[in-house]
Amino acid sequence: MPAAPLTIERLKAEGLILLECVSGSRAYGLATADSDTDIKGVFYLPKSHYFGRHSDYVPQVNNASNDIVYYELGRYIELLLQNNPNMMELLATPAEHILYQHSLMAHFSAEWFISKLCQKTFAGFANSQIKKARGLNKKIVNPMSREKKSILEFCTVFIDGRSVALNEWLQETATDQRSIGLATMAKATQMYAMYIDKTETLGFSGLYQHPDATQLRLSAIPKGMMPVTYLSFNEQGYSKYCRDYKEYWQWVANRNEVRYQSTMAHAKEYDAKNMMHTIRLLEMAYDIATIGKVIVERPNRDALLSIKAGANDYNELLAQADQLSVEIVAAFDSSHLPDHPNEQAALSALVIVRDQLY
Template sequence: MAIDSTAPPLTIEYLKYENLILLECISGSRAYGLATAESDTDIKGVFYLPKSHYFGLHSDYVPQVNNATNDIVYYELGRYIELLLQNNPNMMELLATPAEKILYRHPVMDSFLSEWFISKLCKNTFAGFANSQIKKARGLNKKIVNPMDKEKKSILEFCSVFANNHSIPLANWLKEQPFSQSQIGLVVMPKSTQMYAMYVDADDKLNFSGLIQKPEATQLKLSAIPKGMIPIAYLSFNAHGFSKYCNDYAAYWQWVSDRNEVRYQTTVTHGKQYDAKNMMHTIRLLEMAYDIAITGQVIVERPNRDELLAIKSGASDYDALLMQAEQLTQKIETAFANSALPDYPNTQKTLSTLVTVRDQLYDLPKLLKDRFSDK
């Protein structure tokens, strides 16, 4: 029996046609018991590589296959096990999917026991991810409360002028002058940081570079100044402030481009100025982490549907949710400290079982026998 070294492209359709699916579950809000009329149906599952990929010359391991919208995702068996050993929340939820949400389950999946994976590492992954979402929510709250104008500020707005023993914004100072910024020549002040001497070419004979040449400039221009000229004033450039503004501007408008507009409009409508869906899942993850420490189980379907959906609808104040999250985090720390769970998943049993399952899936003993019998 020859092994085909060519590797067909892996798609969801191909996985199903070749019966490579090992596990297929409804996930997301429908698995959590938090679905509403507007909820999509998310699917997650596990597949195994065809022989042509696993034994052939195909060098690129395919860890997952998904559709264009990423609401249907299948993880390769090895990647699934790898993430379970890391106590990845998505994989732990998939492992513990309620029976009524399982669409298909190959018998070999019973070989991997949930108690091998549930460990104190879940404190870092579930609660850690939740707290990263809190930071994300804080950043989102800042973006909503402090929107940025589409017209980008000029570098000149971060400059001040020292003249007549006081400092004023450059724009205000220029309004009082009989010349424009293009007639100014700048020279770096020695032994100083972002300080410049300013000279004026009132007759436009010296071809000074001006402060900037284009409105979108990100650097001030310097000029060659004739010897003996007297500076009319001194300029200070807030380089750190300008750099931070440019980074914030880019991040804000990238967020506007990438954001889920429906979720954003929901946020605007409920008027609480935070991503309510994000905060609902933050609280959910923290509660699941606490459940794991207390019960030793991953409880996917949440018992407090109404409470969580109230958070999603924007019924709670942002600061109150942050306080609730902090209190849950403290409870989680105490619960895991007193938990009898192992510190880490059982890697040895898991990996030895993975080898056995691979043998079964590929019927390896028969495959090797056939190969040698061909000779």
């Protein structure tokens, strides 16, 4: 008979929770009137799960909105040994935000986990968010029309020694693209000889089969027939446009509309909440390198909330992030922190704790 599923309610009813803390903006000291209350914690598996089948292992239990998350003890230690920012913050939660802590959790020392690996995890994640912010800024500043451009908009023809947009030429000459035949030109990349059969008796294929085509069509050209002109197709430009179009409209479909409207409301064209947390993570990385501690509650609440409110210029924030990144590299280079967490001490303590739990 399969074991009953683990739920938050079951964790609490069976006394399986080892640590429970307020996390997120309230732990950072950055909560505002509209902030949610996030909870993170640690639990251990019921004996039947832990000593049962491998498939019974459950690394995480959370609610539907994912703002309450508990990590299984072994998974918690595993992530700490990777210097995962969320777990490092959970380990360093200020006492006033700890809702419950089992006495056995005292076996794990924060000093074992602080290492130079935090440069990669804290600053590395922050820099990935900067990249994300740059991409978001690009999407906001350069919105794409819902009407997709056709392949013809990336083609040019050469007439009387000058280049003319293909669509413009088709309109000026009242030429239907279906009456055109194309042939490749030897040793010429993305260049085509262009033929016209307005009688439509030669069976030319036209320039494309349908408006969403990604390639131009070639035709069989009768021997001796002379080209009317030559056509250049910016294939790389069209491929990039198609990728950008797909990415942009996927972003529109999947974006958090509340966050997006908040971004637009402050008219600075960046995700202000994302940038606030990016700067926060970089500052925490600098703390770790210089004083060897994870400072969860931030001392510069007003400055960070000012970023969240959109009071800062986008390029100014990027410059601040870039400067912090430079300082972090230098600080970790001169730091006396170990290169990696003390895995032996952590795993030995885990064995002791598990032994007492079971």
